[in-house]
Amino acid sequence: MSTTMRWPWLHDHQPETLRPRLLRLACAWCGDRHLAEDLTQEALARALRTSSTLRDPRALEGWLMAILNNVWRDHLRKNKGVEDIDDWAETLVSDGPGPDASLEDQQLVNEVRAVVAALPLGQRQVLTLVDLEERTYAEVAEILAIPVGTVMSRLSRARAALKEKLLARRPAAAAPALRRVK
């Protein structure tokens, strides 16, 4: 196989596809559409000011997610007057689920969102980075600046909560949803 040095990401790496993904993450983290817009905007602006030295698109995306995490934490710090975010990353719970939408299975979607929104902040962030953004554990550790062991334990607890609240309660209803989303 011959390899020439080209730009492999030229077609699949466009900032306009990146913004909605950051926005979705921010929505899942803060549970408020308008706040999520602001956080995403601020993250992109901050990314511009600091300008990355990363050239690999996946690393670049990770870097933007890390900035989004910082912006979100700054926001929490400013609005709660609490010094040590790390302590309440384990305990902070948001008020409710995210934006409305009209889907056939909206009830299930709402339930999932409500459970995710009720997770402690740290667990919510790890879960969404792994499940929505398909980041590896090592990447999540880097984005959130926490050890890989913490990523694994938070993820484990988050999934245990989802399992308990969603699957135990409605095994029959959950089964067709599984078939449908596959």
Next chain:
Amino acid sequence: MKSDLSEEMLNAFVDQELSRPEMDEVLQALKDDPQVAAEACALRHTKLLVRHAYRLDEVRAVPRPTGWRAWAGRICAMLCFLALGGLLGWQVEKARAPASSVQFTLAAPAYGAAPRVVSLTNVKPQAHDVLLHLDSDDPRKMAAALDYAQQILDQARRQGVRARIEIVANSYGLNLLRADKSPLIGRIDALTRRHANLTFVACGQSVARFQHEGQVVRLIPQARLASSAVSEIARRLQEGWTYIQV
């Protein structure tokens, strides 16, 4: 029989984060214990539910804000587009210029995936300097890193040019450079004796992270410690090196 697999391990299985031997262990447990199988299935189910609940098209579908905020957003997006383009050396013409590209022929690795190759167009290219980035302890990838290095150095020697190869290891790829864990110490020894221009760099942040987890990290004598893999990669790219992710 109740298996002694941890929840973390099952989650890592669902997320495809396990090494081959760990994977085999879990697969065996799935076969032996229906309870473990049901548990893995439930974890996988939660993953699908979360994905389903936060769909990307829904975020896209909601109308953008109006007024000055809309403009601010558009300008920001445009700037970001330009800045990212600049950062990535977004110059197709230059990228196609043969002077900025290295032409070595690399054999396909055992695991089949083509390596990702990157170089900057806005710097003076060092056509024969290649950085190989390894971030996995997959034995096939570790071997592939050394294979690439050997292929490039041998070809350069035949062509009568002086190539420099730097293998940068971070995350679990660090295992290649750990005196206590590397499965390829003998090969690294032989390669470095044969090629003086082959160097090994360990990511300082990864070392620190493993130490933070309580591990004692001893590196092979050939490895140099950099502050981080990312900074090393960025520095080499700026110097005109070509980057290959193994």
